[in-house]
Amino acid sequence: MKRLSSTNPCTLGDYFDNRQEPGRAGLPVMSVTQHDGLVLRNAIDRRTESTLGPEDHLLVRAGDIAYNMMRMWQGACGLADRDAMVSPAYVVLRPKSNVDPAFAYQLFKSERVLHLLWAYSHGLTEDRLRLYFDDFSSIPVTLPDLPVQKSMGHALLRWDAAIAQARRLVVLKEQRLYGLLARLIGVHQSGPLTDGWSRDELGALATFKSGGTPDRGRASFWSGDVPWISAKDLKTFELDSSVERLTAEGAAKITLVQAGTVLILVRGMGLFKDLPIGVAMRDLTFNQDVKALMPKPGLDPRFLAYALKASRKTLMDRVDSAGHGTGRLATDVLEALPVSFPAIPDQHSILQVLDAATREQQQARRMVEVLAKEKRAVLQRVLPNGAVHDNAEPELAAASA
Template sequence: MIWPTRRLKYLSRTIDRRAGSDQPPLLAVSIHKGVIPRESLTDDLPRAEDLSNYKICEPGDIILNRMRAFQGAIGVSPIRGLVSPDYLVLQPSPHVNAQYLHHLFRSSWFIGEMASRLRGIGGTDNGAVRTPRINPEDLGNIEIPTPSLDEQRWIANFLDVETIYIDRLAAIRDRQLHLLNDRSTAFISEVLPTSGDCQFIRLGYLATIQSGITVDGSRTLSDDAVTRPYIRVANVQAGRLELNSITEISVSEKMAAASTLRFGDVLMTEGGDLDKLGRGTVWRDEIPECLHQNHIFAVRPGASLDSDYLALLTRSIYARNYFESTGTKTTNLASTSSGKIRDFRIPLVSLATQKRIVKETSRTLDRIDSLTNLLIKQKQLLTERRQALITGAVTGQIDVTTAGRGSEGLA
């Protein structure tokens, strides 16, 4: 279907009314949940003591987090509330359905339009933009499909039904992943000698920690510069590597040599979700001559410590308690440091015993990891399906009046 298009600025207007002494609930925009009360997102989000300069939004207003809108931080406000002064508050005109705009804004097509208009330093393809923002003028100039109001309502209702259904399936997969993680943690904790009579030795005495490369686009390259693949935090997941997207970096030979990964290095990220902090993943030369970012620690065990034993230990309740208690919590994330990793005490048994423990646990853990990877893949497919439905519906590639469950749910 081909629909007429209009610039967004003719279908909505920017609202900039400050709170003053008016103090309705404080709201936040979540990438996954849309506009929600701030207190339901996390108790740790920093907030200003004086909210008088915050913006007022009304039910039905569309709220955009200017710094994260291109990642999906957009939503329709269900209640009257306060939002950050840096957010955009849009009031849809009578000629457009607010929920239709909400879905359109979260489509891959519109996100691409916003990403191409971001003001900042760097590019969105690898997350290198610093202080990215979408300006109201740039946003208003985007030409959007404008079917009739009846068609907009059909599209919005169809997508409401479909996305709720997909989100319920995703929530079930999340619960299953959580149960599998609990099962593996409990199993590992039962077999490891974390409460026995063995010596507990500081990791800093058993391994070295290699720092990575700081990405700096302004760095002057020397004549001996080399270009190498390098992994970022996004490539190191809890207990596994995600190597589908690898970038390259040019640095001097000396810097490359100091940050090249070796077979058997145990990779730990500096920051992330609190429950995954300190989780180690063994590097097995998946990519030759690969470098690593400075936010990834490469722990290189010495002769008395087995890499797989160390990685296994980081999945235990013992390790989880250590890293969660020593982690620095900021917003809804946490971080650790090379010093805290060095201070982690290792229950040291003989190298032969370490290898035996790894071998004896591998069969059970392989089954759990296989199920985990299957559930992760299913979640990825659900995410892709959700995005494809939204984009197809708001761009006219899907006729929602003849589509499946969405139309049936409206009958």
């Protein structure tokens, strides 16, 4: 695929005006999200009530692009598919006749242009960076002719639709997994015990180990081949790799656990949204935000991990704040958790069903990752260098100073 050819040098202000019309009664209110674009405000979990009247909002028309001034450099913009209202804290871009909105929306998601959007934003710290329309309009770009824009824009939107479909499949697979967890394990966690099932507190069923972080100033501790699990690695059920790794020397400074150990996040902001749990597939280490559980004889490690996932809501209800808004799941809460389990043969029968459901969920997630990676590669190939002036970099230095 060839890169887009450039035409006459322009700035984004040559392609967009700033729509500043007030909202109108009867129109839906929409919010900008980083990954999903413009969505109905009442459809997002973090919605907050607003006392603003329709006339206090901004009007956004179908084909406009609205962006969050503080998060545009992270891709927080959305292409409107209908007339609506948005927060007055947003900027509404009205496309001129020489730009295709679908193409421009994709352009704003490319790595090269995101870098420019960051460079032209102003603020003392990254959490206070703002991209006002005047600065946005001064960003130099070179866009292809309109027919090429339309062809590329609609092709990339179809790619987005495929990714969205794959994400919906992930949600369905996750719902199926948790439905199976509830039926096969969850129903046994409280109330009278079923024949063949036993129950005890987690503290009596597993040995707890704490993790740590070796001295980051010692280069000889890091960049080895021993996995060092942290919150960012607890996104998969089976743990055999990590973003950061230790050398054998570094691993010797903290706790090393064997394959079959259950790991659970006990500290971090993510605990307010989920309870990450995984099973070590090889010997590895972990940091202080993670707790390791080594089940005693009679309890399969994978069954224990699934039992904890089945008790996810109960445990998340006990998460408290450890300061600065960080979530914390206290060790005594974990130790006191009642865990019910059948004999080993029945555990293994249940594991066959749950492992199959987990594999389906992981395959769906990999599909999303592959599609997203392929789209990023296309964006990187066809948009960045052809859409940005060669003289953009010198202006960056002044803009970011």
